[in-house]
Amino acid sequence: MTAHRQKGMxxxxxxxxxxxxxxxxxxxxxRQTHLADTLMGERDRVQAKWLLRGGLDWARVVLQLDARNxxxxxxxxxxxxxxxxxxxxxxxxxxxxxxxxxxxxEQGKFNLTRLASGGQVNTAExxxxxxxLSRLSLPSELADAIAQRVAxxxxxPGKPASAMAxxxxxxxxxxxxxxxxxxxxxxxxxxxxxxxxxxxVNTASAEVLSAVVPGLDLGLAHSLVQERDAxxxxxxxxxxxxxxxxxKRATRIRLDVRSDWFKVSGEVQFGHAATGMSALxxxxxxxxxxxxxxxx
Numbered sequence: 456m457t458a459h460r461q462k463g464m465x466x467x468x469x470x471x472x473x474x475x476x477x478x479x480x481x482x483x484x485x486r487q488t489h490l491a492d493t494l495m496g497e498r499d500r501v502q503a504k505w506l507l508r509g510g511l512d513w514a515r516v517v518l519q520l521d522a523r524n525x526x527x528x529x530x531x532x533x534x535x536x537x538x539x540x541x542x543x544x545x546x547x548x549x550x551x552x553x554x555x556x557x558x559x560x561e562q563g564k565f566n567l568t569r570l571a572s573g574g575q576v577n578t579a580e581x582x583x584x585x586x587x588l589s590r591l592s593l594p595s596e597l598a599d600a601i602a603q604r605v606a607x608x609x610x611x612p613g614k615p616a617s618a619m620a621x622x623x624x625x626x627x628x629x630x631x632x633x634x635x636x637x638x639x640x641x642x643x644x645x646x647x648x649x650x651x652x653x654x655x656v657n658t659a660s661a662e663v664l665s666a667v668v669p670g671l672d673l674g675l676a677h678s679l680v681q682e683r684d685a686x687x688x689x690x691x692x693x694x695x696x697x698x699x700x701x702x703k704r705a706t707r708i709r710l711d712v713r714s715d716w717f718k719v720s721g722e723v724q725f726g727h728a729a730t731g732m733s734a735l736x737x738x739x740x741x742x743x744x745x746x747x748x749x750x751x
Contacts, residue, residue: 499728503552504751506543506723507732510556514719515736515744518558522738528714529688530658534558552725561735562714563658564646565666567621570602574611577602587644587666590673597632604630621647622748623735648716653709656695657688668708671699688712715739 517534525532541554565587569580584598604627607618624642627633633641644663654667661676668676679698689695689712696710715738722731732751736744 499726500730503723503725503728503730504732506552506554506725507721507730510554510721510723511719511732511734511746511749514556514558514717515746518717518736518738518744519741523741527657527688527690527712528560528562528655530560530684534717535560550726552723554721554723556719556721559718559720560655560658560714561646561648561716561718562652562655562711563660563663564644565654565663566646566648566652567601567605567624568648569651571606571609574606574609574614574616576606583666587662590662590665591640591644593637593640594632597630597637600630600632601627623647623733623750625750646716646718651709652716653711655712655714656692656710657683657712658714668699668710675700717744 514534521528521532521534529535535558538554538556541556543552543554545551565584567584570577570584581598581602584601585595588595588598604618605621608616608620610616621627624645624647625638626647627641627645628635628638644660654663656664659667661673661680664679665671665673665676679695682698683689689698691712692710695712717736717738718733719736720731720733722729730751732749734749735747737747738744
């Protein structure tokens with residue numbers, strides 16, 4: 456009886472060893488599968504980033520050609536046409552990526568850098584931003600918070616900067632009054648560019664035009680934009696002023712019909728990865744546009 460019991464215990468022990476080994480093997484296989492998926496995902500992300508870099512180079516070429524061929528910057532140009540779901544095959548033809556991209560004229564937006572100079576808020580520009588925010592149904596108090604944030608990032612007489620400079624509109628998300636929805640809303644109308652850049656009247660929205668041109672009501676601004684987008688473009692600054700009811704009121708406002716600052720946004724879906732990138736480009740004469748910053 457004792458011998459049978461010992462044999463039974465040995466069998467049970469062997470089964471336990473087999474079960475433990477199976478569990479360990481399954482755990483190892485699961486970890487290996489997870490590691491393989493991770494490596495494949497990382498490989499796809501790297502390749503997707505290279506595709507985005509290629510898209511950025513394409514944007515630089517398109518903008519350079521536009522500068523050579525056109526004296527004015529228009530919304531119906533090749534650079535302004537968005538790309539959605541462009542299929543790109545790998546060299547071996549076995550895999551396919553989907554690319555989407557967009558180039559935006561940043562000089563068709565309100566430049567937040569103009570809100571302050573030497574650490575002091577510019578009251579005229581602050582008023583323009585307040586008008587713009589009211590057009591967007593956003594609180595005017597937000598304009599004061601943004602202006603103070605811009606002023607804090609600048610140095611002045613005996614006053615060091617107390618905050619990092621804004622690089623893009625998304626940086627406003629650090630303000631208490633701004634959430635993701637507000638940032639997305641503001642990104643279509645605001646920008647952050649070095650210096651006192653003029654607004655391009657050929658690409659600016661009616662909301663931006665009515666904010667930066669004193670006394671220009673939103674209704675007339677919409678009429679001007681509708682005529683413009685129908686093909687009656689502004690050939691120069693004087694042409695825009697002549698279409699206003701009172702052109703003298705905007706003689707001191709920095710306006711232009713050509714732009715040199717553009718934002719490029721792109722997204723690639725490739726295999727296990729989906730990644731995006733945005734960049735700020737600056738055109739300089741006939742040279743390829745310079746990349747001022749890239750954000751992944």
